[in-house]
Amino acid sequence: MHTGSLTARLGWVLLAAFLFAPAHAGEAGFRVRDVQSRLVEGVYRVDATVDLDLSRSARRALESGIALPLLYRFRILRNRDYLWDAEVAELNQRYRIEYHALSERYVLVNVNAGTGQAYSSLSEALHAIENLKSFPLIDAELLRPGPRYAGTLQVLVDSEALPVPLRLQTWVNESWRLDSEPFQWPLNP
Amino acid sequence: MAAQPLIRWVSGVGPLAVLTLVLLAALKLMSAATENSATFGRLYTLLILVSLVGLALLATLITVNLVRLLRQRHAGVAGSRLATRMVLMFVLVAGTPVLVVFYFSLQLLERGIDSWFDVQVDRALTDALELSRSALETRMREVHRLTQQAAGDLAGVPKELATTRLDEVRERADALEMSVLSAQGRVLTSISADTATLLPHRPDDAVLLQARQSGTYVGLDPLPRAGLVIRSIVRVPDLTPSYETRFVQGLYPVAERMSALADTVQSAFAKYRELTYLRGSLKTSFILTLSLAVVLSLLGAVWAAIFSSRSLAAPIRDLAEGTRAVAGGDLETQLPQSSRDEMGFLVQSFNEMTRQLARARDEAHRSQEAVEAQRAYLQALLAQLSSGVVTVDRERRLGTANTAAGQILDLDLQAETGRPLRAIAQTHPHLQPVIDAFERHLDGEASEWREEVALFGPAGRQVLMCRGTPLAGIGAPLAGPGAPLAGLGGDHVVVFDDITAVIQAQRDAAWGEVARRLAHEIKNPLTPIQLSAERLRHKYLERMKDKDREVLDRLTHTIIQQVDSMKEMVNAFSSYARSPQIRLEPASLNDLAREVVELYRYNRGGTPIEATLDARVPTLELDTGRVRQVLHNLIKNALEACEGREGCAVAVRTRLLEEKGKQQVEIAVEDNGPGFTPDVLERVFDPYVTTKSRGTGLGLAIVKKIVEEHGGMVRAEVRAEGGARVLARLPAASGAARREAEPKEG
Numbered sequence: 001m002h003t004g005s006l007t008a009r010l011g012w013v014l015l016a017a018f019l020f021a022p023a024h025a026g027e028a029g030f031r032v033r034d035v036q037s038r039l040v041e042g043v044y045r046v047d048a049t050v051d052l053d054l055s056r057s058a059r060r061a062l063e064s065g066i067a068l069p070l071l072y073r074f075r076i077l078r079n080r081d082y083l084w085d086a087e088v089a090e091l092n093q094r095y096r097i098e099y100h101a102l103s104e105r106y107v108l109v110n111v112n113a114g115t116g117q118a119y120s121s122l123s124e125a126l127h128a129i130e131n132l133k134s135f136p137l138i139d140a141e142l143l144r145p146g147p148r149y150a151g152t153l154q155v156l157v158d159s160e161a162l163p164v165p166l167r168l169q170t171w172v173n174e175s176w177r178l179d180s181e182p183f184q185w186p187l188n189p
Numbered sequence: 190m191a192a193q194p195l196i197r198w199v200s201g202v203g204p205l206a207v208l209t210l211v212l213l214a215a216l217k218l219m220s221a222a223t224e225n226s227a228t229f230g231r232l233y234t235l236l237i238l239v240s241l242v243g244l245a246l247l248a249t250l251i252t253v254n255l256v257r258l259l260r261q262r263h264a265g266v267a268g269s270r271l272a273t274r275m276v277l278m279f280v281l282v283a284g285t286p287v288l289v290v291f292y293f294s295l296q297l298l299e300r301g302i303d304s305w306f307d308v309q310v311d312r313a314l315t316d317a318l319e320l321s322r323s324a325l326e327t328r329m330r331e332v333h334r335l336t337q338q339a340a341g342d343l344a345g346v347p348k349e350l351a352t353t354r355l356d357e358v359r360e361r362a363d364a365l366e367m368s369v370l371s372a373q374g375r376v377l378t379s380i381s382a383d384t385a386t387l388l389p390h391r392p393d394d395a396v397l398l399q400a401r402q403s404g405t406y407v408g409l410d411p412l413p414r415a416g417l418v419i420r421s422i423v424r425v426p427d428l429t430p431s432y433e434t435r436f437v438q439g440l441y442p443v444a445e446r447m448s449a450l451a452d453t454v455q456s457a458f459a460k461y462r463e464l465t466y467l468r469g470s471l472k473t474s475f476i477l478t479l480s481l482a483v484v485l486s487l488l489g490a491v492w493a494a495i496f497s498s499r500s501l502a503a504p505i506r507d508l509a510e511g512t513r514a515v516a517g518g519d520l521e522t523q524l525p526q527s528s529r530d531e532m533g534f535l536v537q538s539f540n541e542m543t544r545q546l547a548r549a550r551d552e553a554h555r556s557q558e559a560v561e562a563q564r565a566y567l568q569a570l571l572a573q574l575s576s577g578v579v580t581v582d583r584e585r586r587l588g589t590a591n592t593a594a595g596q597i598l599d600l601d602l603q604a605e606t607g608r609p610l611r612a613i614a615q616t617h618p619h620l621q622p623v624i625d626a627f628e629r630h631l632d633g634e635a636s637e638w639r640e641e642v643a644l645f646g647p648a649g650r651q652v653l654m655c656r657g658t659p660l661a662g663i664g665a666p667l668a669g670p671g672a673p674l675a676g677l678g679g680d681h682v683v684v685f686d687d688i689t690a691v692i693q694a695q696r697d698a699a700w701g702e703v704a705r706r707l708a709h710e711i712k713n714p715l716t717p718i719q720l721s722a723e724r725l726r727h728k729y730l731e732r733m734k735d736k737d738r739e740v741l742d743r744l745t746h747t748i749i750q751q752v753d754s755m756k757e758m759v760n761a762f763s764s765y766a767r768s769p770q771i772r773l774e775p776a777s778l779n780d781l782a783r784e785v786v787e788l789y790r791y792n793r794g795g796t797p798i799e800a801t802l803d804a805r806v807p808t809l810e811l812d813t814g815r816v817r818q819v820l821h822n823l824i825k826n827a828l829e830a831c832e833g834r835e836g837c838a839v840a841v842r843t844r845l846l847e848e849k850g851k852q853q854v855e856i857a858v859e860d861n862g863p864g865f866t867p868d869v870l871e872r873v874f875d876p877y878v879t880t881k882s883r884g885t886g887l888g889l890a891i892v893k894k895i896v897e898e899h900g901g902m903v904r905a906e907v908r909a910e911g912g913a914r915v916l917a918r919l920p921a922a923s924g925a926a927r928r929e930a931e932p933k934e935g
Contacts, residue, residue, distance in 0.1 A: 060466070061466060064462045064463060064465065064466030065458075065459035065460065065461075065462035065463035065466065066463055066466060066467075099459075100411040100455065101318055101455060101458050101459060101462070102318055102321055102322065102409060102411070102417070102451055102454065102455040102458075103408065103409035103410060103411050103417070105408075105409070105410065105411065107411050107413070109413055114413065114414075115413060115414075116412060116413030116414075117390075117393075118393075118410045118411050118412065119393045119395070120393055120395035120396055121395055124393050124394060124395060160234065163463070163467060163470075164233045164474060165467045165470035165471040165473065165474040166467060166470050167233060167234065168470060168473055168474055168477065169470050169473075
């Protein structure tokens with residue numbers, strides 16, 4: 001029994017280690033629905049609407065005590081006519097969702113700010129970060145006048161912050177492929 | 190061209206060793222990362238990538254080496270077969286235990302990780318969690334009652350006083366934060382013990398819903414900074430129908446001790462649940478790390494095998510190539526001394542061997558040169574010998590012959606080298622007697638032999654004194670390999686000398702002695718006989734009468750006449766035996782010949798005589814009187830041979846010859862008379878050999894003697910057209926040379 005399962009596992013590991021299976025968009029996953037930016041007092045602020053739909057594997061991991069790291073990756077790009085867009089800045093907003101077994105509540109932690117909030121359900125916790133309101137993105141002074149700028153937002157599971165043993169799974173297991181496609185919007189006021 | 194150094198560099202120990210060390214370090218870090226080490230956890234992905242790339246690189250390098258090895262094997266490079274076999278053996282020896290260990294490690298890993306998890310532990314932790322909740326429930330009930338009291342206190346309080354009252358209530362209830370919320374959850378007013386907290390902790394929608402539905406809510410709330418708190422919500426009682434529904438929310442601390450214990454239980458429970466969940470992934474990670482380590486070990490073993498086999502096979506390859514070079518004749522081959530082990534000893538021995546071989550070759554070369562020099566010396570010596578030297582091999586073939594041998598036998602012996610003796614005898618029948626003598630003694634067992642052999646060649650009768658000895662019998666130093674005589678190419682050596690002249694000289698000397706004795710013994714009584722006869726005649730002739738007188742006269746006349754004849758004969762003997770001192774002076778041979786011929790022009794028999802004289806004949810150093818006698822004797826002999834023969838004529842010729850750079854003058858006197866019989870021809874120049882009824886038989890003997898006194902030679906031959914021919918050759922050399930040839934006797 002052991003041997004058989006071990007052999008199978010070994011084969012799987014070796015296969016998986018050398019073949020990085022391409023991601024397929026399943027039902028679960030993250031999606032950036034809309035991002036809008038506005039210039040408020042010299043600072044570009046962003047309103048973003050995101051769908052965070054966790055897969056069963058992710059939910060189970062969460063319920064099993066694994067802290068789920070989420071990453072909102074903002075990139076500021078300067079459009080160029082004859083070359084690819086140049087990246088001007090990158091801003092990573094990190095969240096972490098944990099399940100607190102004693103209180104049976106989900107704790108959403110804003111890693112950047114160090115603050116947190118407990119929620120009775122996972123959907124509520126997720127919902128709390130599905131709508132970013134007036135998120136400060138970049139000081140307008142950092143952008144040169146003239147060129148056209150664009151922003152992209154990608155929401156993903158920060159696999160590098162997952163426990164090491166689970167990291168392998170996120171590389172090879174499709175149910176862990178939750179990352180959204182980068183969403184691009186024009187940044188100019 | 191640039192590929193070779195690259196391959197050599199890649200095949201070297203450096204890159205592979207560094208790569209292996211890097212991989213080992215990466216695997217060690219991976220192992221640490223799998224154990225949830227925070228430091229290496231961040232590098233895990235990088236480590237995996239480094240390991241995989243490194244292993245791929247290592248595999249590539251090893252493949253390059255293996256392919257190279259297989260190519261060498263295919264090309265039949267020395268040592269490659271051994272290297273291949275060693276690689277296989279190394280891999281088997283190293284790989285088998287690694288794989289066995291790997292198999293059991295996998296099992297151990299599986300069981301080890303499984304053994305971490307136990308149902309009882311799981312239940313205990315769940316119970317502990319439940320216990321914690323139960324322990325907190327008392328406190329929850331207590332704080333809920335305080336919230337209820339606060340709600341009562343706030344009932345009917347106008348909005349403007351609500352904050353003040355709330356502060357009093359919070360202080361009384363010892364709450365962390367107390368807020369008044371609208372039915373929609375909006376914070377109407379809030380008081381916090383922590384003045385740094387700006388925003389009140391608003392309940393989530395689910396909590397609010399429950400509060401709205403049941404009027405109360407109490408529950409635990411983990412807050413990132415405050416830790417575990419109790420959230421209690423109670424509806425503020427309605428005192429008037431128009432009063433807006435409000436809720437009082439209080440956040441209460443849990444006793445410090447209780448909070449710490451609850452945190453511990455929560456952490457342990459969460460950790461255990463996490464581990465349980467990650468069990469499969471953990472095994473996978475460990476197995477991956479282990480597998481990579483095994484693959485690294487196997488690749489390392491293969492590499493070590495290739496490297497070791499190459500190191501071991503290198504001196505063997507060098508030895509093989511060196512041996513091939515030595516077999517090809519290159520004795521200067523020296524192999525690089527690589528190690529101090531047995532292989533190094535072997536290389537050292539090989540180098541010593543080639544050095545010795547080279548020395549031996551040089552010595553052999555020197556010996557050969559010495560032998561060649563000796564051989565050349567010997568051949569030069571043989572060439573200068575007046576004796577003929579020939580060697581004959583076991584198959585009776587002519588081996589070597591020196592120049593003198595060819596001259597004596599009047600034959601180009603170099604052309605006959607290698608031919609069987611019998612074949613030579615068939616080609617040159619006049620050599621049959623000497624070859625018969627050779628063969629007789631070659632069969633014999635005598636170590637040395639000596640025989641006098643007479644043969645009849647174009648130059649007349651020749652007597653050879655042959656001495657022979659087998660080469661094997663004269664000792665190894667001369668006949669063995671490398672010996673001076675070995676180069677002569679035979680196993681029997683025969684030395685011979687032409688002793689014809691010696692014998693002739695001996696014979697001449699003997700005859701001279703006889704003549705001298707005869708002259709001496711006979712001449713003495715002749716004079717008294719003649720005188721007595723003359724006295725008899727003188728005394729008694731006149732006294733006697735007719736018939737007696739006639740008888741006496743005839744008898745004494747006869748005596749006197751015969752005594753005269755005897756005197757003449759004795760004088761001839763005397764002149765043969767005791768030649769006067771030769772006196773050389775420049776003279777023309779042609780003039781002498783012409784003069785003598787003229788004397789015989791009108792001879793008694795009327796035989797015509799012709800002189801054909803070569804004008805090129807130079808003036809020679811001659812004793813004219815004696816040369817004239819030679820011409821007299823020869824012409825006289827020829828005329829006597831022609832006596833009574835019709836059509837017989839005598840011819841005298843002179844001519845200048847040039848042989849081997851030396852000038853000679855030849856006088857030939859020939860007739861077409863009866864010639865010489867072979868028996869006479871053999872000894873025609875001996876005294877008393879004559880074909881005539883008259884004469885002393887000394888004419889040609891004297892001719893020979895005078896010619897030899899002039900340093901010349903004479904021979905007689907039978908003309909092909911009939912008749913005899915006598916040829917005398919005189920050297921056209923300086924008088925000094927000829928004086929050396931003057932006779933000692935006389």
